[in-house]
Amino acid sequence: MDRNYHVFSDGRLERSDDTLRLVPDDGGEKQYIPIENAEAFFLHGQIDFNTRLMSFLNDRTVALHVFGWEDYYSGSVMPKRGQTSGKTVVNQVRAYEDSQHRRQLAAAIVRGSIHNMRTNVVYYNGRDHDLDDIIEELEAAAARVDKELPVDELLGTEATARKAYYRSFNEILPSEFQLSQREYNPPPNEINSLISFGNSLVYANCVSAIRATALDPTISYLHEPGERRYSLSLDLADLFKPVLADRVLFRLVNRNQISDTDFETELGSCLLNESGRKTYTKAFEETLERTVEHPTLNRKVSYQYLMRLEAYKLKKHLLTGEEYDPFQRWW
């Protein structure tokens, strides 16, 4: 139940008996995609589909994550959840409305997020890079995180840390791939577009993970609910971006597996082209399948499952009052 399938071509996705069939627009060969074990489909091309497909995916509880113009995440079609839990949602809202409780959760997320950024910088520090000053900045930011701070200041602290963190990219990556400045919409250079693409994949995977619980994906703590549709995903994604998206980026660029031929550069914009996106998603999916020994579950779990566990942890905290410890890379 945890495989992601990415569709890059344009065409039509349809139900064909008990499987899915992709009929490409360019008259190419039809592809059959097994639906067993599918967690979600990621549609990157222009895809037509009908209600028959939707009910089929709903029955099999498979999600569709849609990437629209310039490959920005544009939305998800989520299967109806098997179980909903009014109690969970009530507790979620209560924690949001209790400002003390909300700050505590927001602070936990920022703490975890900075920790995970720091782990990346520490990993590259000393490997021909001198990143001591950035580590110091991250530590200073982490020291400021306090559950007494208002949420906007917590967000500000996260942003400051992230800025310092992104400066380390210029050190870690080869000189032709420089970030210089993190900008959004449209990403003006290669690294920006890789970061955006990776972050949206992390985000979509967090949407899937939250769906596996009865948590309401629109009620969040660090980000303002409704800021975007699934703001709880934004909260969780912050914890996982350094571990998933950024590590994939460093690996691909440093090993020359991504080069300038994987981008389309036009006036004021730079985007991954299809081959770039394919390379990236392949490495990303491989990363999701990596496993690590879990300290309390006493078994190995995949990186992908860590996102599911994070949703469980939050739900457990909300229902039982047991402490929520944010995901912090421990290996």
Added chain:
Amino acid sequence: MTAADPVDRLLATARGEPVDEPFRVTGVMVQYYYVCERELWFESRNLEIDRENATVVRGTRVDETAYSDKRENLNLGMISLDLLDDGRVVEVKPSSTLTEPAEMQLSYYLWYLDRVADIQRDGVLAHPRERKREPVVLTAERKDKVETAIGGIHEIVSQSSPPPAEEKPFCDSCAYHDFCWC
């Protein structure tokens, strides 16, 4: 009517009398009371469990297929039990470990039939894998034990948080495993 005693509250709820705070105990809650109090608390909150968990799937399958030809399901409000052709209440267990929880679940059914519907029945605990059946009769001693359990269940489910997780041999096969230990 406000009944302080959990047993009275349960009986009033089951008989459809007006109760301020209805109190329901299902068969599975009695079972969990003996297996794991934390699991009981989760069950009382209808906490969603991982249906893909292999053990849960296995447990369900044995239960659905065993004796399916000669049993009839009876739904009585808060409990749902299976009757054999001869009228005995049957409870099927996938394994013979943890016999007490299954036995108490069955005793609860017999007690419930007796106290709520005034029907006296005997029970049989079946282990299809081992081709074994054990009779269970509602003795005075069992009645007491059921009522004590109802009091204990009431106490646990009234708490606003569950008893803390404690590692038990069956945690590994519990549907809440990852939820408890993550």
